[in-house]
Structures are given as structure tokens and as C-alpha cells.
Amino acid sequence: MLALSDKAEALRERLLAFMDEHVYPNESVYAEQHAMGDDRWAEPPIFEQLKQKARAEGLWNLFLPDSEHGAGLSNYDYAHLCEIMGRSRIAPGIFNCNAPDTGNMEVLARYGSAQQQAEWLGPLLEGRIRSCFSMTEPNVASSDATNIATEIRREGDEYVINGRKWWSTNAMTRNCKIAIVMGKTDPQAERHRQQSMILVPLDTPGVHIQRPLTVYGYDDAPEGHADIVYDNVRVPADNLILGEGRGFEIAQGRLGPGRIHHCMRCIGAAERALQAMCRRVEEREAFGRRIADFDSIRKQIATSRIEIEQARLLTLNAARMMDTVGNKEARQQIAMIKVVAPNMALAVIDRAIQAYGAMGVSQDTFLAAAWANVRTLRLADGPDEVHLDSIAKLELRAQSAASA
Known part of the structure; x- marks a missing residue:
């Protein structure tokens, strides 16, 4: 097994210490505050406190390979840190390294326009908002992405989205503000050029969160997994990521x-x-x-x-x-x-x-x-x-x- 870089080794030692000192002892506090709270979909106060501590100690956005926004680690280096965070269900979010936010931030960092990055990537990197990824659909085998049936139709300077998505993780939490939605812009194109991804703010008219889904009885609050209907949802054409057919x-x-x-x-x-x-x-x-x-x-x-x-x-x-x-x-x-x-x-x-x-x-x-x-x-x-x-x-x- 290859040695870690000096930077990753230093972060690993600090991460282990933070887990022992702050994360494991507060798992029960997190559970108690969440159980006693008035809103099941609101993050407990201890969560934000731990996020602030982690950010102050430089244990933040460790997953991003570019040093401008993240720790600048290789996949190999970050993998060792990711394993440590995986020991606690609450840990990834404390370090702003939780899925699907990580994947969404990677998408915006790699493929997003300057406007999209300013509006959505910035707040995500700062941990001020959460995001969801709306790809899976209940009526098709979504493991084959070419089956996706949600319609993304261009009308003038807007796109209109119609479809039903589920397992949109994070969408239930009060702090989730944006969805990356995958759908079809051109059903007649070559199979792998039919799909596109578009940014949809969750407060847009026509976005209807139908229910939270459970996993073996767990609702995974406060993040949750939402069943969402997009009913004639209109967003600016500039919300399309990278271009039509690039989904x-x-x-x-x-x-x-x-x-x-x-x-x-x-x-x-x-x-x-x-x-x-x-x-x-x-x-x-x-x-x-x-x-x-x-x-x-x-x-x-x-x-x-x-x-x-x-x-x-x-x-x-x-x-x-x-x-x-x-x-x-x-x-x-x-x-x-x-x-x-x-x-x-x-x-x-x-x-x-x-x-x-x-x-x-x-x-x-x-x-x-x-x-x-x-x-x-x-x-x-x-x-x-x-x-x-x-x-x-x-x-x-x-x-x-x-x-x-």
C-alpha cells in the first residue's frame, strides 16, 4: 500500500483526534436534540456547532481535489479520510463531505458556469445550504440512465420540467435549497445524448415534495429521501448544466x-x-x-x-x-x-x-x-x-x- 502524502497524513491525524474529541461523544447529543426538536427535518443545534468547529480547524471540504475550494487531495489520499468519517453517520456532514452534496459540488465545480458556481456552489462550499440529486424514477429501471423519462423541454428562455423522482436524498431537510434534476431534452437523439441536467431551486412553483421514503423503517431524518413531482416547473435556460445532451x-x-x-x-x-x-x-x-x-x-x-x-x-x-x-x-x-x-x-x-x-x-x-x-x-x-x-x-x- 502506498504511503499517504505528508498533507493527507497530517489531516488524518487531526481528523482522528476530532472524531474522538467531538464526534463520537456528541452522537448521543445529536440523537437527543433531534428527538426533542419540534421539527423532524431540522438539523439539531449540535450539528451546526460541530460544523463550525471543523471548519475552524481546517477539516472542511476535504473531498475536493482542487486546493482553491478543497483540501487538494488525490482520490487515494482522501479515501483514507473518508474511511474515518464513515465510522459515524453524522461525521461526513460535520466536515461538509456528505453525499449527495459532495457529488453535486463536484458537478458544479467541474461543469457549472460562473453564474451557477456563484449562486449555488459558493453556499454549498460554505455549508450554508444543502442540495439533492433527482435522478432515480419509480416507473423505470433507473440503473440504466437512458431509461430516464422526466421531460426537460425548452420554451423560449426557459426550460419546463415534468416528471416524478424519488430517493432524492437531502430534499427533506429544511436547509436543502437546490436540486440537480436529470431528464430528457431530446428523446430522438442518440441514446447517450438524450439526457441533460438542470438546476431547480426547490422553492420553484410546481415542485411538490410528496413524502419521505423510509429505508427498512428509518426515515433518515433530518436529511431524508424525498419522493418529488416536478409539475410544469419553469426555470431559466441558464440553469442547464454544460449544455443539452451532456447529462x-x-x-x-x-x-x-x-x-x-x-x-x-x-x-x-x-x-x-x-x-x-x-x-x-x-x-x-x-x-x-x-x-x-x-x-x-x-x-x-x-x-x-x-x-x-x-x-x-x-x-x-x-x-x-x-x-x-x-x-x-x-x-x-x-x-x-x-x-x-x-x-x-x-x-x-x-x-x-x-x-x-x-x-x-x-x-x-x-x-x-x-x-x-x-x-x-x-x-x-x-x-x-x-x-x-x-x-x-x-x-x-x-x-x-x-x-x-
Whole structure:
């Protein structure tokens, strides 16, 4: 494994200290304030306080590779920090490194016009607002982006948007102000040139948030996942990102780093689950013996450690390849980690839940919510089956070329 840059190593040490001093001790405060608040979709006061502390300490926008707006880290360097943040559900937002805001900021930084950056990227970078990404639709298989049916129609100096989106994460929170909406501007164009992305302020007439969606019963408040209807929504033509027919291109550019982030956060969650499992089995006795002394438990601990290390090395290799040869050349490695990391984390968290017994499925540990969150990542950014198909196609192509 390659060494971290000096800059990333310094940030890693400061991040670990901040997590120990401020994040873990305040997870219960966050939960209590949220439970006692009048508005379920408002962020608890402790969250803003921790954000201000993190920003003051320079632990802010760590994901952005350009040093003007972010930390200027490579994918490989940031991956190590992302794993640490993945150990707590509230941590990514504290450092302004939470999805989908990270992906949306990357889109605006890379593809947005000067006007779009001034109006929306600036406030997002400062953590003053949140954003959502409206791509997935209930009536089509959205893992194939060419299926997207939402209409984006040009009328004079405006675009009119009609369609229904769901799983628009962040849209429920009171601080969410802008959506990036993917839809079709030209259904007659070549398949991958039909789609476009456009910025839609959520207070625009015709934007109707229908309901929050739950994940295995969790509503993930205060961010939430919204079911949204866009009904004759009119926005200025200048809100289109990059140009008509560029939506698929933008989506592909957005996904590479995001998949590294998802996978490293999964690894962070798995690490914390294994730590909790080891602590639990050392403390408990059953049938006259410490649970840690049972051979079956020891095998589960060993298997978990092996699986975590394998997933981490595979993910870091994908990040390194993205930095050195680019996203396109690394696409097989990126697809592999998207299958491996969530499945690994689910297995490790499940073993930890089993070690905790009934407590493991309750709200008295982080495990049940972590399992539900990681389970969604086997679907987010494409289900396992799509990635496995891509891996196989690339492998067959490589083997054919090698034998030619």
C-alpha cells in the first residue's frame, strides 16, 4: 500500500483526534436534540456547532481535489479520510463531505458556469445550504440512465420540467435549497445524448415534495429521501448544466469519486462494527465462558478482519488507478469495489449484531441503522447485477485481446 502524502497524513491525524474529541461523544447529543426538536427535518443545534468547529480547524471540504475550494487531495489520499468519517453517520456532514452534496459540488465545480458556481456552489462550499440529486424514477429501471423519462423541454428562455423522482436524498431537510434534476431534452437523439441536467431551486412553483421514503423503517431524518413531482416547473435556460445532451457525460464524471467515497465509508462502518463486536464478546459470558473464547466467535472475528483488509486494499487500488490512469481505465476496478465493499460491510455488521443479541437490532447501538444504510448501497449508483455485468464484459474483452 502506498504511503499517504505528508498533507493527507497530517489531516488524518487531526481528523482522528476530532472524531474522538467531538464526534463520537456528541452522537448521543445529536440523537437527543433531534428527538426533542419540534421539527423532524431540522438539523439539531449540535450539528451546526460541530460544523463550525471543523471548519475552524481546517477539516472542511476535504473531498475536493482542487486546493482553491478543497483540501487538494488525490482520490487515494482522501479515501483514507473518508474511511474515518464513515465510522459515524453524522461525521461526513460535520466536515461538509456528505453525499449527495459532495457529488453535486463536484458537478458544479467541474461543469457549472460562473453564474451557477456563484449562486449555488459558493453556499454549498460554505455549508450554508444543502442540495439533492433527482435522478432515480419509480416507473423505470433507473440503473440504466437512458431509461430516464422526466421531460426537460425548452420554451423560449426557459426550460419546463415534468416528471416524478424519488430517493432524492437531502430534499427533506429544511436547509436543502437546490436540486440537480436529470431528464430528457431530446428523446430522438442518440441514446447517450438524450439526457441533460438542470438546476431547480426547490422553492420553484410546481415542485411538490410528496413524502419521505423510509429505508427498512428509518426515515433518515433530518436529511431524508424525498419522493418529488416536478409539475410544469419553469426555470431559466441558464440553469442547464454544460449544455443539452451532456447529462450522461456529467453523470459518469460524477460517479467515479462518489463510488470511492461510498466504499471507504462502508469500510469505516465495518471497522467500527468489528471494534464493537470485539468489545462485546470480551465483556460477556455465556455457558460459563467468555463469548470471546468460543471458537465460532474467533473465526467470525478473523474472517471479518480478513474481509475488511481485502476490501480496503481493493478500494485503495481503484483510487490509485483513478489518480494515475483515469476513471475510464479504472472502471473495472471501480465496479469491483462497488460490489465488494457494501457486501463485506453487511457481513461484518451482521456478525456484530449477532454478538450483541437483541441489543444489536435496537436503537441502543449504531449497528441496526448502519446495516440499513449500507444495504441501500448495494442499489445506489447501480445494483450489484449491473456492476457484475460490467466487470464480466471488461474481463471478456481483456481476455480476448490477450489471446488474439
